[in-house]
Amino acid sequence: MNTHTPGEASMTRTVLVTGVSGHIGARVATSLAADPEIDRVIGVDTAPPPSPAGEDGAVLGRTEFVRVALRGPDLVKVIRDADVDTVVHLSLVSGPGGGRAGGRPAMKEHNVVGTMQLLAACQRSATVRRVVVRSTTAVYGSSPHAPAVFTEDTMPVEVSRHGYARDATEMESYVRGFARRRPDVTTTTLRFASLMGPGVDSPLTRYFSQPVLPTVLGFDPRLQFVHEDDAVEVLCRTARADHAGVFNVAGDGILLLSQCARRTGRPVVPMPSPAFRLVSGIARGARLVDFSPEQLSLMSHGRAVDTTRLAAELGWRPKYSTAAAFDDFLRSLGGPGELPRAVVDWLGHLVTGR
Amino acid sequence: MDDFRDRRTAGAATGGTAGGRAEERLAELFSFLRRRITGDYEVDEFGFDPELNEKVLLEAVRPLYRHWFRAKALGLGNVPADSGVLVVANHSGTLPVDALMLQVAMHDELGRSLRLLGAHLVYQLPVLGHLARKSGHTLACPEDADRLLRKGEAVGVFPEGFKGIGKPFSERYRLQRFGRGGFVASAIRAGVPIVPCAIVGAEEIYPKIGDLPSLARLLGLPYLPITPLFPWFGPLGMLPLPSKWLIEFGEPIRTDQYAPEEADDPMLVFDLSDHIRETMQRQLDALRLRRGPAFPPIAM
Numbered sequence: 001m002n003t004h005t006p007g008e009a010s011m012t013r014t015v016l017v018t019g020v021s022g023h024i025g026a027r028v029a030t031s032l033a034a035d036p037e038i039d040r041v042i043g044v045d046t047a048p049p050p051s052p053a054g055e056d057g058a059v060l061g062r063t064e065f066v067r068v069a070l071r072g073p074d075l076v077k078v079i080r081d082a083d084v085d086t087v088v089h090l091s092l093v094s095g096p097g098g099g100r101a102g103g104r105p106a107m108k109e110h111n112v113v114g115t116m117q118l119l120a121a122c123q124r125s126a127t128v129r130r131v132v133v134r135s136t137t138a139v140y141g142s143s144p145h146a147p148a149v150f151t152e153d154t155m156p157v158e159v160s161r162h163g164y165a166r167d168a169t170e171m172e173s174y175v176r177g178f179a180r181r182r183p184d185v186t187t188t189t190l191r192f193a194s195l196m197g198p199g200v201d202s203p204l205t206r207y208f209s210q211p212v213l214p215t216v217l218g219f220d221p222r223l224q225f226v227h228e229d230d231a232v233e234v235l236c237r238t239a240r241a242d243h244a245g246v247f248n249v250a251g252d253g254i255l256l257l258s259q260c261a262r263r264t265g266r267p268v269v270p271m272p273s274p275a276f277r278l279v280s281g282i283a284r285g286a287r288l289v290d291f292s293p294e295q296l297s298l299m300s301h302g303r304a305v306d307t308t309r310l311a312a313e314l315g316w317r318p319k320y321s322t323a324a325a326f327d328d329f330l331r332s333l334g335g336p337g338e339l340p341r342a343v344v345d346w347l348g349h350l351v352t353g354r
Numbered sequence: 355m356d357d358f359r360d361r362r363t364a365g366a367a368t369g370g371t372a373g374g375r376a377e378e379r380l381a382e383l384f385s386f387l388r389r390r391i392t393g394d395y396e397v398d399e400f401g402f403d404p405e406l407n408e409k410v411l412l413e414a415v416r417p418l419y420r421h422w423f424r425a426k427a428l429g430l431g432n433v434p435a436d437s438g439v440l441v442v443a444n445h446s447g448t449l450p451v452d453a454l455m456l457q458v459a460m461h462d463e464l465g466r467s468l469r470l471l472g473a474h475l476v477y478q479l480p481v482l483g484h485l486a487r488k489s490g491h492t493l494a495c496p497e498d499a500d501r502l503l504r505k506g507e508a509v510g511v512f513p514e515g516f517k518g519i520g521k522p523f524s525e526r527y528r529l530q531r532f533g534r535g536g537f538v539a540s541a542i543r544a545g546v547p548i549v550p551c552a553i554v555g556a557e558e559i560y561p562k563i564g565d566l567p568s569l570a571r572l573l574g575l576p577y578l579p580i581t582p583l584f585p586w587f588g589p590l591g592m593l594p595l596p597s598k599w600l601i602e603f604g605e606p607i608r609t610d611q612y613a614p615e616e617a618d619d620p621m622l623v624f625d626l627s628d629h630i631r632e633t634m635q636r637q638l639d640a641l642r643l644r645r646g647p648a649f650p651p652i653a654m
Contacts (some may be wrong), residue, residue, distance in 0.1 A: 144483060144493070219483075220481055222397075259397065
């Protein structure tokens with residue numbers, strides 16, 4: 001099946017989606033499966049999708065689910081047997097929790113070794129023409145010594161030494177290696193800002209769902225979000241047509257943590273950074289909030305990225321700004337707390353008589 | 355910016371009359387509080403919060419500018435009204451009070467928000483780093499400078515850095531070495547004019563007559579000054595002396611005759627940087643003469 005004509009965007013026939021049991025993976029697979037130009041969508045993951053699909057071979061819409069370990073011969077077989085031409089790699093996991101046993105070593109195995117195996121299979125394949133990889137803006141780190149806004153070409157000031165960001169950085173280096181060895185394959189790396197939306201379950205969404213928000217005293221980081229709908233849209237667009245390169249994906253604008261907290265209407269407890277570390281360590285131990293070290297530095301120094309390259313390449317901008325994505329997430333929480341607003345309004349009426 | 359001017363004239367009008375207008379101002383105050391408490395305001399990608407800056411931060415330092423230092427801004431016509439510009443100023447005074455005053459001058463006299471490029475130290479410190487971001491400033495690095503200038507902002511730099519602000523009182527009004535001239539390269543890349551700015555008055559606010567280098571090293575500070583009042587009078591020593599200030603914007607030096615690639619020509623960058631330094635030294639000497647004594651009643 002390696003009879004493709006170069007330069008044609010509509011050659012996509014069979015798409016492989018990894019990490020299909022995750023929220024974004026499932027949405028991307030479902031959306032691609034609904035596209036009549038795509039013949040087959042094969043979803044793979046180490047665990048079956050939560051619902052409605054159940055055991056191996058279950059169906060996510062039109063998606064065929066195959067349970068595989070990312071490392072191991074199964075995946076090579078799937079790619080070869082199904083003549084996969086597009087691979088959408090979404091299985092980067094952000095924390096050792098999330099139902100996956102094995103802690104940090106297993107997470108690293110999954111993220112880094114899993115990606116290596118997948119890329120090795122793609123390199124051998126004669127049919128794969130397009131690889132889309134989900135990465136994260138965490139690769140830029142969070143530092144007071146870095147530029148305020150990262151473009152795709154900015155080198156991180158300090159190489160991240162911690163879990164998620166380090167995995168993503170290593171993963172990206174393997175993707176670059178793959179792109180060099182297979183220049184005929186279109187390789188797209190998408191660096192997503194923190195995902196936000198009603199269906200997103202991440203350390204950050206869990207943080208904002210708490211009744212009280214601890215913050216680091218003296219710091220008010222800049223945060224940037226991308227709405228899940230926009231993330232799915234970008235992934236589907238890059239899976240359908242060639243857009244080679246590395247792209248930042250984030251909603252327009254930023255929010256300060258203090259602004260987010262005020263929008264939730266929840267009380268904030270500023271604490272000195274050692275205390276903040278201690279509390280988040282306890283919360284992590286108690287499996288309340290899974291706050292890793294790189295998230296702690298995000299909560300101090302923040303991060304913003306430039307998205308002009310993506311807009312220019314796709315001719316498209318995210319529908320939700322950072323603020324709109326956050327507000328949509330808040331609506332799913334049952335709306336922001338109205339008490340502070342009500343107090344100000346009441347005082348206003350009282351004083352001005354209006 | 356128009357919005358800002360309107361409010362100023364409105365404020366001047368209500369200043370005398372009071373009465374019915376007071377209610378309006380209260381209503382405005384409450385709508386301000388409501389926006390702040392519900393997080394319903396805009397902050398730019400650098401963390402600049404214009405509303406907070408204008409209504410709280412600048413408001414707090416404005417009395418210092420108007421009444422304590424009796425500051426006066428000159429050469430206002432040399433700063434473009436709404437396009438990108440790089441303001442290059444001398445740095446002095448032990449604490450960066452000159453940065454705050456320059457910010458007030460730009461905002462109140464020209465209606466422009468000054469976006470300063472600050473030292474790494476500022477952004478490492480809690481509270482200070484984030485206040486600096488909220489009032490529009492960012493880290494001195496080429497990426498941020500280029501980005502702000504491309505957006506048409508008024509960017510400010512103190513190329514002398516710590517060498518300027520931490521110099522002893524005996525070297526007052528003598529420009530120190532400029533850094534690597536990175537600011538010139540940024541201006542060339544963006545094709546924006548460079549406006550040299552002389553600040554007279556800041557040298558006398560905390561006359562640095564001594565230094566505690568070992569203690570400074572211990573605290574991780576670039577210097578720890580001894581002034582006539584500090585540390586002898588404790589917190590009182592933090593009070594700046596009420597010197598008379600003049601801030602003068604000089605004639606813009608154009609960079610648009612160079613191609614953006616010429617920013618990578620170190621010779622051009624050094625020459626231009628030296629030229630700016632000489633211009634500023636002359637400007638500074640002339641302005642110091644024009645001001646006369648730093649503390650007029652005492653000199654008389």
